[in-house]
Amino acid sequence: MRTLRTVAELRAALMPARQAGRTIGLVPTMGALHEGHLSLIRRAYQDCDDVVVSLFVNPAQFGPREDLSRYPRDEARDAALASEAGADLLFAPGLGEVYPDGFATSVTVAGVTETLEGERRGAEHFQGVATVVTKLLNMVAPDAAYFGQKDAQQLVVIRRLARDLDLPVRIEACPTVREPDGLAMSSRNAYLDPAERARAVALHRGLQAARTLALEGERDSARLAGAARAVMDAFGVDPEYLAVVDPETLAPLRTLDRPALAAVAAQIGRARLIDNLLLEPAHVSSNGRHPHPAIPRSAPPAPTLS
Ligand code: AMP
Numbered sequence: 466m467r468t469l470r471t472v473a474e475l476r477a478a479l480m481p482a483r484q485a486g487r488t489i490g491l492v493p494t495m496g497a498l499h500e501g502h503l504s505l506i507r508r509a510y511q512d513c514d515d516v517v518v519s520l521f522v523n524p525a526q527f528g529p530r531e532d533l534s535r536y537p538r539d540e541a542r543d544a545a546l547a548s549e550a551g552a553d554l555l556f557a558p559g560l561g562e563v564y565p566d567g568f569a570t571s572v573t574v575a576g577v578t579e580t581l582e583g584e585r586r587g588a589e590h591f592q593g594v595a596t597v598v599t600k601l602l603n604m605v606a607p608d609a610a611y612f613g614q615k616d617a618q619q620l621v622v623i624r625r626l627a628r629d630l631d632l633p634v635r636i637e638a639c640p641t642v643r644e645p646d647g648l649a650m651s652s653r654n655a656y657l658d659p660a661e662r663a664r665a666v667a668l669h670r671g672l673q674a675a676r677t678l679a680l681e682g683e684r685d686s687a688r689l690a691g692a693a694r695a696v697m698d699a700f701g702v703d704p705e706y707l708a709v710v711d712p713e714t715l716a717p718l719r720t721l722d723r724p725a726l727a728a729v730a731a732q733i734g735r736a737r738l739i740d741n742l743l744l745e746p747a748h749v750s751s752n753g754r755h756p757h758p759a760i761p762r763s764a765p766p767a768p769t770l771s
Pocket of ligand 1: 493494495496500501502504505611612613614615616639640641642643649650651652
């Protein structure tokens, strides 16, 4: 695996593959690679002939009070892991290569950026993400680009921008990779001390409680969110937000009349963590009854057949 620093080198390196009609996959990362990132690289390796992993800690998506300066960086380790997982090229540009002097253009996605993470972190966050992802897609010109479901809103934003700007790329979503206790893997988990690490499982446990309740027949989003909050509360974790939303528009869903995304963010010690889980409504059979064990707790009795 070669490491490249400039767009010119990258394009030259990819030219033979492109001319030979080989497919190119891109996995954008900010480094500090873990099994979540590696699952994306392995998937790209399965799908594509050549795999580019980009490594760039993008200042434009960090707010002034966020963790840019202490974000974990270890390029040698990342290069070894990426190569082992199947990367052919590591694209690790410097700041000036991505944002040369006089840089003045940014990509703004309206609507889906305005809730959840966008609301908490400010409009600059997704503007930074959308701009750098657009640039990376233009630099690499891959057939497919791979993103984690862990950052569900980011995925929605990227799908939207690819569609709106007619970017000739397939956006592929990959499932969230978790620690054995359910904590979603994240570069930011490194900030947690042992006590905080033990509490961090609250995010996933809370979301799981909501999912279980949904499968039991509860359709009221406020009650589903309440169940998640109660679990998190027991761990002493107070979420920044805990929302049940439409997975594509991210608009709040009051009733679980279709699959929904439960999304959460919480500050635990120095780490700001996010997670999400798909909530599926209990199956309702054709006679209107919820099959066992999906018995609604507070819904009116199912109508009887006449
Ligand atoms: P990052 O380095 O945090 O910008 O993440 C790079 C890519 O890896 C993004 O598409 C993330 O959604 C994805 N990713 C991060 N953590 C996980 C995880 N636990 N499981 C799957 N994908 C992940």
